Amino acid sequence: MKMIDYAESSFNQMLKNLSDYKILDDIKKLVINWNPIRIEFVASGSSFNGTLIVLDQLKKIIDYPLELHTPEYIVKQNQFDNNSLYILISQSGESTNILSCLDTLKNKKCKILSLTGDENSTFYSRSDNAFYYGAGHEKVGFVTTGVQTLCEFLIALFIKISNDLDSYKLFCKGVKRLQSFQDEIVRRTSDFSDINKLLLAQHSPTFFCGNLGNYGIAKEGALKWQETLKRPAMYYEVEEFLHGPDYQLTPSHAVFLLDDSSGDDRIYQVYRELHNVTDKVFLITYRDKSDQNTVLKLPAIDSPYLYTFSYLMVIQIIAAVLSDSTETWAKHPYFAAFNKKIGIKTQRYILKHK
Numbered sequence: 001m002k003m004i005d006y007a008e009s010s011f012n013q014m015l016k017n018l019s020d021y022k023i024l025d026d027i028k029k030l031v032i033n034w035n036p037i038r039i040e041f042v043a044s045g046s047s048f049n050g051t052l053i054v055l056d057q058l059k060k061i062i063d064y065p066l067e068l069h070t071p072e073y074i075v076k077q078n079q080f081d082n083n084s085l086y087i088l089i090s091q092s093g094e095s096t097n098i099l100s101c102l103d104t105l106k107n108k109k110c111k112i113l114s115l116t117g118d119e120n121s122t123f124y125s126r127s128d129n130a131f132y133y134g135a136g137h138e139k140v141g142f143v144t145t146g147v148q149t150l151c152e153f154l155i156a157l158f159i160k161i162s163n164d165l166d167s168y169k170l171f172c173k174g175v176k177r178l179q180s181f182q183d184e185i186v187r188r189t190s191d192f193s194d195i196n197k198l199l200l201a202q203h204s205p206t207f208f209c210g211n212l213g214n215y216g217i218a219k220e221g222a223l224k225w226q227e228t229l230k231r232p233a234m235y236y237e238v239e240e241f242l243h244g245p246d247y248q249l250t251p252s253h254a255v256f257l258l259d260d261s262s263g264d265d266r267i268y269q270v271y272r273e274l275h276n277v278t279d280k281v282f283l284i285t286y287r288d289k290s291d292q293n294t295v296l297k298l299p300a301i302d303s304p305y306l307y308t309f310s311y312l313m314v315i316q317i318i319a320a321v322l323s324d325s326t327e328t329w330a331k332h333p334y335f336a337a338f339n340k341k342i343g344i345k346t347q348r349y350i351l352k353h354k
Contacts, residue, residue, distance in 0.1 A: 007316035036085035053216030071101035093121020174303030210258030259285035
């Protein structure tokens with residue numbers, strides 16, 4: 001399977017996971033027994049971005065102070081709180097930074113919960129309380145389904161901890177509805193990519209802009225553009241983009257705007273006026289705002305928890321399609337030499353992905 005296959009089928013994996021969530025009750029018992037005063041998420045890369053996508057929602061679900069940090073921040077700031085619960089997250093379970101952070105927190109006798117997309121990983125075996133969140137065993141090096149399933153798992157877990165059975169049923173209903181739209185979302189995204197293929201194929205510095213959960217998707221979009229297309233990419237909230245970063249815009253730049261659910265027309269206004277600067281302005285929305293080719297309208301997901309998930313799939317599919325069509329998967333040979341010296345994954349991961 002290729003990246004495109006995982007991206008296009010990610011909602012199938014989410015639906016499958018709903019029947020495999022018995023471990024949520026086990027984690028809930030741990031959290032209740034630990035009785036932390038705050039929860040600190042620790043992750044990097046797509047695991048960080050996935051957590052960021054749902055962080056604001058999690059804050060509304062549960063009455064705990066929640067923070068999100070990178071492993072390097074936790075280790076370097078050198079202030080450890082035995083009253084906090086550290087939730088460490090690693091899709092591969094083989095990232096050296098998360099393993100180093102795990103060892104540091106264990107030495108400090110902190111409360112640690114480990115979540116991973118690979119139950120056969122070093123991270124899983126080295127952790128005292130490790131759980132597999134149902135990433136679906138992706139065989140490619142660029143995380144796709146792992147982001148969606150992590151977001152799903154975190155929302156489901158926190159609703160369980162909050163003891164809100166009605167909200168959990170509503171969430172499960174939303175996942176089923178989301179999966180029912182999967183083929184339609186894939187079709188619309190494929191049509192959008194085909195219609196705009198000449199604009200998208202240009203090696204343009206690219207901005208991704210979105211608010212709240214869409215800010216996390218903007219960050220993940222920028223990461224995917226950097227990883228797969230090897231293009232400079234940046235991410236901002238919409239108004240922060242308009243307060244300085246937009247000064248550098250020229251006709252050679254590209255901008256992706258992720259519409260939100262507020263009903264405010266501000267993002268559409270920005271989309272419309274940006275066409276005075278560049279023709280590579282793309283809007284992803286649920287609303288009927290325009291019939292222009294650079295607007296991708298998606299089926300509306302009537303769920304307070306899941307409205308961002310379609311946007312995430314769209315960004316992944318476009319990155320995969322463009323990487324295939326423009327043949328950007330290969331890394332520069334100079335980078336390969338660098339990467340050999342400055343590794344971020346264990347030898348076990350390198351051998352597995354040869």
